[in-house]
Amino acid sequence: MTSNVIPFNPLDKKNLGASVAEALLTKEIHPLGDIPVFEGAGIYAIYYTGKFRAYQQIARLNNQEQFLLPIYVGKAVPAGARMGSNLELAAGKALHKRLKEHAESVKAAENLGKL
Known part of the structure; x- marks a missing residue:
């Protein structure tokens, strides 16, 4: 008799x-x-809560302090990490820099509302 137990x-x-x-x-x-x-x-998640019509279904799930559906999920890695040559790279401000890039992109769009 075989067991159907699947270990975690x-x-x-x-x-x-x-x-x-x-x-x-x-x-x-x-x-x-x-x-x-x-x-x-x-890794990071960006949530949309504005009034842009195309994103209203997403915005409805991210209101009243409940953030249920990210509009974007991404990652920020230290410079050189993708080559895999040095597993102990200093992270620096990679994540902050990436989020700032997203913020600038949203600010540049005229139809997405304020940050």
């Missing part, structure tokens, strides 16, 4: 993805236009 593998892609998503979605939300300078690299 935290490194399985499904489990790893679920744990990353859970960790990301439990972090404090900060307005994109008001992010203080900080050190680090990593």
